[in-house]
Amino acid sequence: GESVGLHLPTLSVQEGDNSIINCAYSNSASDYFIWYKQESGKGPQFIIDIRSNMDKRQGQRVTVLLNKTVKHLSLQIAATQPGDSAVYFCAERSNDYKLSFGAGTTVTVRA
């Protein structure tokens, strides 16, 4: 798999490898975090979410990790497929219920 220690705007992954996408959030009061996937010409699609009282949550082929100490969020995608190519956004929810989005990471899957 390919590990990214800092947030990078792009990530190239070999098909079948694991992907790790990182995100730093800004508001220590945020209590809820979401990962969205956005394909070209489409709206963001919900992938997985996690509340601030959790450190890890797993879905189908995806895992989200939350480190509140350093305000860091990551999305792990297992066995990356060509259909996983997209822009991935992390979003945090603050007390006023709006979502604040990160800059996004463009994932390209190599055949």
Place this chain on the structure above:
Amino acid sequence: DAGVTQSPTHLIKTRGQQVTLRCSPISGHKSVSWYQQVLGQGPQFIFQYYEKEERGRGNFPDRFSARQFPNYSSELNVNALLLGDSALYLCASSLLQSTDTQYFGPGTRLTVL
């Protein structure tokens, strides 16, 4: 089940004109939020409406306004369009205001010439 729908899909306007964008939430959802997404950036929050009342507003000028109807659909209006208003306008719906998951529509691509 139908997801969030938005109309029109694409729109071309000239500077100074006014535009109205429409959104229908997922059936049963009572909250609608609007976001602006400039090319290459993440969505930026504009408004949230719940039960026909504005519950939140982002850092956008008064040229931007919105409303929610009794059937929970919503309109976003932008007056005196500027070139910088060119963007993808996204609508998201959630079951209740306090419900966390927001589901997005496909967006309306606005181009201001």
